[in-house]
Amino acid sequence: MKIQHRSFELTLLSLWLVLAACGGNSFKKGQELMRKGDYNSAILQLRVAEGKHPYDWKIKRALGVAYYKNQQLNFAITKLYQARQLKLDDLPTLLYLGLSYEAAGKLEDANTTFRTLLSLNIESALRKELLARMRDNQIKLLTQEIKQNIADWRAGKESPITPNSVAVLYFRNVSEWREMDPILKGLAELITLDLLKVKNLRLSDRIKVQLLLEELQFSPADFFDQIRAADAGRLLGVQHLISGGVERIDDTKIRLSGGVVETATGQLRGSGSEASGSFSDILKLEKQLVMDLIQDLGIRLAPSEASAIQTLPTFNSLAFIAFCKGLDSEDRQLFSEAQSYYQSALNSDPNFTLAKERLSQLPGERLSISELEKLAS
Secondary structure (H helix, E strand, O other), rough: OOOHHHHHHHHHHHHHHHHHHHHHHHHHEEEEEEEEOOOOHHHHHHHHHHHHOOOOOHHHHHHHHHHOOOHHHHHHHHHHHHHHHHHHHHHHHHHHHHHHHOOOOOOHHHHHHHHHHHHHHHHHOHHHHHHHHHHHHOOOOOOOOOHHHHHHHHHHOOOOEEEEEEEEEOOOEEOOOOHOOOOHHHHHHHHHHHOOOOOEEEEEEEHHHHHHHHHHHHOHHHHHHOOHHHHHHHHOOOOEEEEEEEEOOOEEEEEEEEEEEOOOOOEEEEEEEEEEEEHHHHHHHHHHHHHHHHHHHOOOOOOOHHHHHOOOOOOOOHHHHHHHHHHHHHHOHHHHHHHHHHHHHHHHHOOOOHHHEEEOOOOOOOOOOOHHHHOOO
């Protein structure tokens, strides 16, 4: 009986070794078929390998990649997600999971995955491409939201409003002084960035205002003339709207004015604000305006928040003007022109961090999937 039992154990061990060998061969065959572009056959081989080794993350990753390249995106997401659970920080797994989410239209999941990838030690070229993809995905998401809000508005339906949310419209060029046009977007960007430092507020990205103008085919002046403030707030899905103007007093002095509008009522909240002074002090005037607007919003700032808001991004007005022109070029997807303007801003002020950040985030020449795969490996 002992001899028979020992023989049975040896038979089982031999069978297990054969099956394991088959599983290993299936994995190698699957990889070879993937290299040849025969993804259907590769998937069949890799599924056999997975059956033999259900907890091997490399097999699940390869199967997920094969599904992705075969445009079977839901299967790709499932397998790559499983591979990630088994191996959290594998770069190719995260890359292809993000790409699969992206191709399936699950753009928020794609950007979340790409953010995880950015937190790891990756090549600078891969980092730049991921940032460009995330930017594209975010614009697509915002465009979808804007389109839906416009459809609801035209149908007389209420769009969802985010509590404690604020959007900053481009300021109106009150004096129609053409030299002021480049700074209108820059002021909106700075006010948005300053309000982002307030913990209790949720800010709408400035690009959302730009997308709304493009979708409605309006210039900023047309928007002010044809859209009521309350409707603008609904189109942007925000509870509060900040609107204002820039006025030329004389050859050297300007006046900034602004106010907070309640989307629900269309009424001005608080008394509004004005700040006048030399054009060279425009960034100081912006800070004064922001502090007054925060008071109109009924918010008491923590000392750390107030200090962060009061910090000037640059003391150089020429650097600020170049930065504003860069924003406009970037909105029009003239990235080479935007690069030139941001570099000009940095030439005027090498410590202008905002210009440095925008310059580093500009999309460059886009990479192919195979190039991305090499960088992730």
